[in-house]
Every structure is written in C-alpha cells, then in structure tokens.
Amino acid sequence: xxxxxxxxxxxxxxxxxxxxxxxxxxxxxxxxxxxxxxxxxxxxxxxxxxxxxxxxxxxxxxxxxxxxxxxxxxxxxxxxxxxxxxxxxxxxxxxxxxxxxxxxxxxxxxxxx
Amino acid sequence: xxxxxxxxxxxxxxxxxxxxxxxxxxxxxxxxxxxxxxxxxxxxxxxxxxxxxxxxxxxxxxxxxxxxxxxxxxxxxxxxxxxxxxxxxxxxxxxxxxxxxxxxxxxxxxxxxxxxx
Numbered sequence: 404x405x406x407x408x409x410x411x412x413x414x415x416x417x418x419x420x421x422x423x424x425x426x427x428x429x430x431x432x433x434x435x436x437x438x439x440x441x442x443x444x445x446x447x448x449x450x451x452x453x454x455x456x457x458x459x460x461x462x463x464x465x466x467x468x469x470x471x472x473x474x475x476x477x478x479x480x481x482x483x484x485x486x487x488x489x490x491x492x493x494x495x496x497x498x499x500x501x502x503x504x505x506x507x508x509x510x511x512x513x514x515x516x
Numbered sequence: 517x518x519x520x521x522x523x524x525x526x527x528x529x530x531x532x533x534x535x536x537x538x539x540x541x542x543x544x545x546x547x548x549x550x551x552x553x554x555x556x557x558x559x560x561x562x563x564x565x566x567x568x569x570x571x572x573x574x575x576x577x578x579x580x581x582x583x584x585x586x587x588x589x590x591x592x593x594x595x596x597x598x599x600x601x602x603x604x605x606x607x608x609x610x611x612x613x614x615x616x617x618x619x620x621x622x623x624x625x626x627x628x629x630x631x632x633x
Contacts, residue, residue, distance in 0.1 A: 434619075445520075445607060445623035446561075493561060503611070503619055504551065507561035 406430045407508035409494050415514045422481040424511050426494030428474075435477040436495040436505065437461075437469060439488075446493065452477055453499070484515045519543065520608050520624035528630050529598045536583070537593040537627045539608035545569075549611040549619075550591040552582065555626070556604040564606075567591060595629075603631045 406429035416422050426435060434453055438446040438461075448461030450469040458469050466488060468480045481488055494508040521540045529535040541550065552564040567575045567582045575582040583592040591610075595602055608624040 443625060445625045446609075447623075448621070491559065495561075497619065499619075503549075504563055504566055505619070505621060506563060507553075509560050512559075 409508040424479040426477045432496040434497045438493045439490040519622040522624035526628040551609040553607045
C-alpha cells in the first residue's frame with residue numbers, strides 16, 4: 404500500500420461543468436503525476452509535479468490544469484468538462500531516485516454526459 | 517514509432533503453467549528502466565517488477581521474472597505457475613531520460629491474460 408488516495412472514486416457530471424479530482428499521499432514523495440486511461444491507449448500523462456507549486460504538462464494536457472499547494476495534495480481540474488474527458492484518472496507518486504518506481508492510486512472513474 | 521509495443525492483446529494460459537507476455541521498446545537513451553504493472557478487474561494498478569538498463573541480471577520477484585534482452589530491445593514478463601488470481605491486464609512501461617528526478621514513463625496498451633482452471 405503506497406499511501407495514495409483519490410477522491411472522488413466515481414463521478415458523473417455534465418458537459419461544461421468544472422470538475423476537480425484530488426490526489427492525496429502520505430509518503431512525502433516529491434513527484435506526483437496525473438494520468439488518464441482509455442481503451443487502446445494505455446496510460447497517458449496529463450500533468451506532473453516535481454514539488455510544491457512546481458508543475459509541468461504531459462502529453463495530453465489540453466483542457467486540464469493542476470495545482471499543488473502542499474506536498475501531499477495534487478489537484479486535477481477540468482475547467483469545463485467535455486465528453487472526451489470521460490475516462491479513468493490515475494494519480495501516481497515517485498521518489499525521484501535513479502531506480503524510481505511510480506506507485507498508483509486507486510483511480511477515479513469520471514463520466515461526462 | 518511506438519515506444520512500447522505489446523503485440524498480444526489477449527492471452528490464455530492453463531492454471532499452473534508458465535506464460536510469457538511480450539514487450540518490445542524503442543529508445544535511444546543508454547539509461548532507462550522497464551516496468552511491468554498488473555491491473556486486475558477491480559481497476560488498481562499494481563507494480564510488479566523493475567529492470568534497469570544497466571542491470572546485468574534479469575529481475576525476479578517471486579513468480580514474476582523479466583526476461584531482458586537488451587540487443588533485441590525486449591522486456592518480456594514471465595509468470596511461472598499461473599494462478600487464477602493472475603487473470604488481469606498487464607502493462608509494460610519504460611522510463612527514459614534523466615535517471616532520478618522527473619521520469620518520463622511511457623506505457624504500452626496492455627495484454628489481457630486469462631488463466632483457465
């Protein structure tokens with residue numbers, strides 16, 4: 404158990420509404436990541452953080468923003484949700500060492516109607 | 517070109533037999549890492565095994581071993597003595613770039629393994 408929780412675990416929302424997903428870790432790891440998982444695509448990186456207030460874009464960042472005001476929390480926001488953002492969202496953490504491994508949270512299933 | 521290729525969308529294996537899940541990768545980096553994750557039907561992503569590009573021995577973790585063939589750029593996962601609980605999606609992934617610090621990790625599209633009693 405890598406000490407990562409995600410909330411909510413399931414959410415159904417309507418197109419155009421804002422949505423915020425939360426990732427919380429108890430491991431004090433420096434690096435945190437948001438991925439989305441879609442059939443046929445594996446996991447794709449949305450944004451990542453390398454410290455408090457330090458974030459950067461991944462390969463599928465359009466339509467998403469993130470914030471990290473505390474080491475333990477990493478928020479993913481969909482400013483105006485679209486149906487193409489229906490997906491399973493995973494948060495991951497890593498220490499940032501040479502043999503680093505990313506450990507994943509339980510995931511959030513988001514449906515945008 | 518695909519960074520990580522898993523050519524087997526689905527596989528079946530008889531309980532108690534060994535199975536190999538294929539993974540090939542593409543990178544020009546000298547330092548990289550290879551991972552396998554398991555995703556059961558419950559949805560969580562479970563880390564199984566890691567192999568560094570400079571590791572001379574194949575990684576092993578219990579019933580899991582990683583058959584690392586650097587020249588062929590392959591990193592196949594071998595599961596020995598399959599159990600019903602091994603039925604899941606399996607993802608191969610590669611870390612490239614700077615060793616330590618931010619890691620760019622690319623995932624394959626997965627192989628669905630079903631263990632038959």
